[in-house]
Amino acid sequence: xxxxxxxxxxxxxxxxxxxxxxxxxxxxxxxxxxxxxxxxxxxxxxxxxxxxxxxxxxxxxxxxxxxxxxxxxxxxxxxxxxxxxxxxxxxxxxxxxxxxxxxxxxxxxxxxxxxxxxxxxxxxxxxxxxxxxxxxxxxxxxxxxxxxxxxxxxxxxxxxxxxxxxxxxxxxxxxxxxxxxxxxxxxxxxxxxxxxxxxxxxxxxxxxxxxxxxxxxxxxxxxxxxxxxxxxxxxxxxxxxxxxxxxxxxxxxxxxxxxxxxxxxxxxxxxxxxxxxxxxxxxxxxxxxxxxxxxxxxxxxxxxxxxxxxxxxxxxxxxxxxxxxxxxxxxxxxxxxxxxx
Numbered sequence: 001x002x003x004x005x006x007x008x009x010x011x012x013x014x015x016x017x018x019x020x021x022x023x024x025x026x027x028x029x030x031x032x033x034x035x036x037x038x039x040x041x042x043x044x045x046x047x048x049x050x051x052x053x054x055x056x057x058x059x060x061x062x063x064x065x066x067x068x069x070x071x072x073x074x075x076x077x078x079x080x081x082x083x084x085x086x087x088x089x090x091x092x093x094x095x096x097x098x099x100x101x102x103x104x105x106x107x108x109x110x111x112x113x114x115x116x117x118x119x120x121x122x123x124x125x126x127x128x129x130x131x132x133x134x135x136x137x138x139x140x141x142x143x144x145x146x147x148x149x150x151x152x153x154x155x156x157x158x159x160x161x162x163x164x165x166x167x168x169x170x171x172x173x174x175x176x177x178x179x180x181x182x183x184x185x186x187x188x189x190x191x192x193x194x195x196x197x198x199x200x201x202x203x204x205x206x207x208x209x210x211x212x213x214x215x216x217x218x219x220x221x222x223x224x225x226x227x228x229x230x231x232x233x234x235x236x237x238x239x240x241x242x243x244x245x246x247x248x249x250x251x252x253x254x255x256x257x258x259x260x261x262x263x264x265x266x267x268x269x270x271x272x273x274x275x276x277x278x279x280x281x282x283x284x285x286x287x288x289x290x291x292x293x294x295x296x297x298x299x300x301x302x303x304x305x306x307x308x309x310x311x312x313x314x315x316x317x318x319x320x321x322x323x324x325x326x327x328x329x330x331x332x333x334x335x336x337x338x339x340x341x
Contacts, residue, residue: 003136004080022144022162025313028056030283047072051105057262057284061150063099112143133169141182141191177241181314190216258285260326285316
């Protein structure tokens with residue numbers, strides 16, 4: 001089954017998201033696109049399009065359109081595709097439009113080859129109910145080209161860093177930090193994807209855990225084992241996340257940070273009827289990574305193998321049940337434009 005394949009069975013109590021990020025450090029421009037479906041426990045299922053455009057850490061355009069679920073279509077044979085209204089996302093690219101008039105955002109993007117894929121969560125954890133949602137990245141690192149338009153602006157993107165992932169589950173995780181980057185100057189082939197979440201299971205808040213992946217030219221650090229993910233050390237708060245993780249013969253240390261006023265706070269609905277959740281996102285965080293390997297030969301200990309610094313071009317999210325009052329902008333569910341095809 002494709003990592004992007006639709007998991008919704010048609011029953012209530014489910015949410016699903018396909019998202020795309022594209023970041024052009026040279027222009028100081030980033031875009032975050034979301035194709036979503038929500039089947040709440042009570043009420044009709046809906047499909048939505050979300051778009052956010054950032055320029056040098058400031059969100060300059062954002063919009064959300066909500067459609068009846070009948071306006072969506074999903075395909076997985078021979079290749080994955082999702083359409084909502086006139087918007088489409090498939091293995092070749094993404095196109096669409098949200099909002100209206102001067103507040104509208106539209107995009108027509110082409111995807112280059114996908115360099116990596118990553119199944120963040122072991123499926124056993126979801127089947128056992130330990131986690132209520134799953135993240136998969138079918139296109140963890142790719143080049144994105146095309147045109148992005150908002151207001152009276154039109155900007156061309158030419159082979160900029162991008163990725164496309166898929167989230168599904170019974171309810172969104174309400175306490176996590178996530179970061180992604182595939183635009184490191186030290187190694188153009190490198191990609192980092194990391195997640196640290198504290199999920200609730202059987203009414204209890206479990207210790208923070210999450211998968212990590214750093215892959216580059218001749219090296220790879222991957223941690224997604226169901227038990228080892230709980231051994232990742234770290235701290236997270238609004239605007240910052242630091243972590244340290246060890247595999248058999250490597251240690252990965254990282255820190256990602258961005259000014260809180262540059263985040264957009266997006267309100268998510270709980271499909272099971274709980275209170276709303278706030279996802280704080282920026283496309284212009286700074287990420288620093290150090291990869292150590294066990295020293296070979298005489299002596300013991302570790303030696304530095306790689307050091308990577310992104311500059312302000314890493315995607316970063318912090319999710320909480322409360323909105324960060326320092327976030328520079330926000331998008332509430334009530335602000336969505338209802339569209340009738």
